[in-house]
Amino acid sequence: MLNKILIVDPYQDRVFSLQTILEKEGYEVYFAFNNEEAVTRLSVDEIYLIIYRHTSEIDNLTNLLNWIKEQNRLIGVSILVIPNKESELFKLIEKFEPRINKDIFFITDLDELKEDVSLLLNSNYVKNRLLNEKIDAVSHLDEIKSEGKKLLSELRKEKREINKKRLEEMKTFKRIPKLDEEEKKENDEDFREKDSDYVNLIKSINFKIKDTINLFKYKKKFASERIEFINEKLKKIKVRKD
Missing domain, CATH: 1.10.287 (Helix Hairpins)
Structure with a gap:
């Protein structure tokens, strides 16, 4: 079942808040407070979606994305990025434009989180992504x-x-x-x-x-x-x- 999600966020309260929301929807949720913990978790579990709460350090996201790209076992994994501020969204889009809708997706309205997660973990969607890959x-x-x-x-x-x-x-x-x-x-x-x-x-x-x-x-x-x-x-x- 495509229900394993990894939340990467340095703030514990935000992690647990998202975890509660997603577990109520039947997802199996893991969490990491930094890239190192994320890499450890991704090396062990078969994660299908990463929810990344972006901080001001764009390099952190870049480094994680580059590492994921080098891991064959993580092919087909989607990354849903939540900017801290809506004003950061344009910087992120400019930085990652070639990879948007292929590797990463952005969300600014948490009310849409459940809908977006459901879409990205839909088996038809994941299958099509893998076939394209x-x-x-x-x-x-x-x-x-x-x-x-x-x-x-x-x-x-x-x-x-x-x-x-x-x-x-x-x-x-x-x-x-x-x-x-x-x-x-x-x-x-x-x-x-x-x-x-x-x-x-x-x-x-x-x-x-x-x-x-x-x-x-x-x-x-x-x-x-x-x-x-x-x-x-x-x-x-x-x-x-x-």
């Missing part, structure tokens, strides 16, 4: 695969070109007419020096290839896990026929 996640995974393939292709091409130049240099040194001992020694030293440069370049590219493979392996794993979390959440949702 899944579309984005699948698209993002495809982009990661494409980007990784392109970068590896470029690095391997660069490596082939260096190897080709190295072979050409080797042939050039071999084609030099017969040399006396002193000239041969100098020629060999020149060759070793140039060849060492090529070897170092190839080693450097090999490291880049290895790092790129590991980086995109991690990115693909994270993106794939995100899709898996969405699928798991979708399985748990029983859509209301209303």
Whole structure:
């Protein structure tokens, strides 16, 4: 059931006031008095809605939102922000405009709280949010695969070109007419020096290839896990026929 709510508010009396209102509506309510407590709670419980009583520190909200975005298991969680003053609303909207109606929602009239909570925890609404998130996640995974393939292709091409130049240099040194001992020694030293440069370049590219493979392996794993979390959440949702 989509009924778990986390209230984040530094003021105890406001927390308990909201908790009382929401528990009467049948919601399971948790609370946190700061971001650290919120992170701890969100790491343990399957929360579907966060009610955030905004203080004057916009960075606190930004930091929590950014942390939530990095957690695959919290995908689909809505954040309902209640500004302390209505005058703060415009600053918040300006700050978070790209994420409004996707990640966060604002409310200034507490009389509308129950209605908004009911909407944001409606199974049809949550399912649609998750389906949209899944579309984005699948698209993002495809982009990661494409980007990784392109970068590896470029690095391997660069490596082939260096190897080709190295072979050409080797042939050039071999084609030099017969040399006396002193000239041969100098020629060999020149060759070793140039060849060492090529070897170092190839080693450097090999490291880049290895790092790129590991980086995109991690990115693909994270993106794939995100899709898996969405699928798991979708399985748990029983859509209301209303």
